[in-house]
Amino acid sequence: MFTVGAVALNPGEATPARPSGNTRATGPAPGSIEALQARVTRLPKDPGGWAALGMAYVQQGRTTADPATYARAEKALRTSLTVQGKDNADAEIATGALAAARHDxxxxLDWALRATTSDPYSASAQGVLADAYTQLGRYxxxxxxxxxMTDLRPDAASLARASYAFELKGDTAEARDLMRRSLTAAATPGESAFAHAVLASLALQDGDTRGALTEAQTGLRAAPGDSALLEARARVHEALGDTAQAVADYQAAIAIAPLPHYLLGLGELEQSLGHRGQAEAQYAVLRAQDRIRETTGTTADTDAILFEGDHGSPERAVTLAEEALRARPFVAVHDAYAWALHRAGRDTEALAQADQALSLGTRSALYHYHRAAIQHALGHPDAARRDLNQALRQPGFHPLHADAARALLQRIDTTP
Known part of the structure; x- marks a missing residue:
């Protein structure tokens, strides 16, 4: 499918412009938000400086889940485009990345196409274009x-995207190979951490819990404060049955970045352990985040839909999923919609969405469990059994649903 040469950016990241001038050792680090702020203060008519600052804010927003950071990114990028309205590929790339971060x-896609017109040789523009097409279901x-992108610049970022393309199609072996090449090509600690987190996740998908733990531990030795690696290790410890360490890792990840999937993961783990108060504390933060999302007019992510389906109103989950699917017909949204429909008792419609979620061959234990529950509700035990066996290839794939999957499989196998 992809032909890539020897292989440095994380998916969705554009190359920030380097600050001009000398930076003292006691000053802000080159490329940091502080340095970029100083640059635009000194050079307010520099479109590249404003574009780099906007992209830096986008990256910060992705790791902090703070909508105010995205507002600062938008302001910086509008300034860049005001200073230079045409052929401003850096600002167009960053604005596309901002729209993707907001799930628009x-x-x-519109901004990525503008960027590829402004600079047909920009690998970063092709990366944002690939991200938009993927989430719009245009695989x-x-x-x-x-x-x-790989033809233009076969680096860590392009190899990471190629890895994800194979992962979506269920070819985890090729996805691992490409991600290892991305790791080899990594030029920054962030790129290395990202690669180790993905490799841990891929190992978990294949049921290799020890391999997943090795990847997470290796990454954390170099980047002990990386929230994605902490969350990855939490899921590994959960799969290994070390729930105390899993809770500790989730808590550490959330202290760094209270992202919705971290909060949901910890909340459901605490619930599975009978710690209802601790679970509700995480769910309260999720509800608060969702209220903020509503005020910004942003469509719900899959975590919010699944949370509402399992812990709130299934009917509202259906509404959220329908809104999300109109803007983002991606496999993960089809899965969340399927589960919301199932929880609302609409299993015939749910099955069509579950089939869509798995139409590429994605090896997601959760997707298979969701479809198994739907098939069972529709009276299709053999189909449910096949999906349950697929889901249970990944030990502890979900703190609540893994036990439910084992119980459902036993029920099917013992029913005459």
Missing amino acids: FPAA AEADAAVQK
Whole structure:
């Protein structure tokens, strides 16, 4: 599918412009937000400086889940585009990345196409284009953009996207190989941490819990404060039955970045342990985040939909999923919609969405469990058994649903 040469950016990241001038050892680190702020203060008519600052804010927002950071990014990028309205590829790339971070993928696509017109040789522009096409369910076009990105610059970022393309199609062996090449090509600690986190996740998908733990531990030795690695290790410890360490890792990840999937993971783990008060504390933060999301007009992510389906109103989960699917017809949204429909008692509709979620061959234990529950509700035990066996290839794939999957499989196998 992809032809890539020897292989440095994380998916969705554009290359920030380097600050000009000398920076003293006691001053802000080159490329930091502080340094970029100083640059635009000194050079307010520099479009590249404003674009780099905007992208830095986008990256910060992704790790902090703070909508105010995205507002600062938008202001910086608008300034860049005001200073230079045409052929400003850096600002167009960053604005596309901002739209993607806000889950406005039609806008992300529009900005990415502008960027590829302004600079047809920009690998970063092709990366944002690939991300937008992927989330819009236009997978063949996404593959073409990834191929062009690797042709232009076969680095850690392009190899990471190629890895994800294979992961979506269920080819975890090729996905691992490409991600290891991305790790080899990594030029920054962040790129290395990202690669180790993905490799841990891929190992878990294949049921290799010890291999997953090795990847997470290796990454954390170099980047002990990386929240994604902490969350990855939490899931590994959960799969290994070390729930105390899993809770500690989730708590450490949330202290760094209270991202919704961290909060949901910890809340459901605490619930599975009978710690209802601790679980509700995480769920309260999730509800507060969702209220903030509503005020910004942003469509719900899959975590919010699944949370509402399992811990709130299934009918509201259906509404959230329908809104999300209109803007983002991606496999993960089809899965969340399927589960919301199932929880609302609409299993015939749910099955069509569950089939869509697995149409690429994605090896997601959760997707398979969701479809198994739907198949069982529709009176299809053999189909449910197949999906349950697939789901249970990944030990402890979910703090609540893994036990439910084992119980359902036993019920099917013992029913005459």
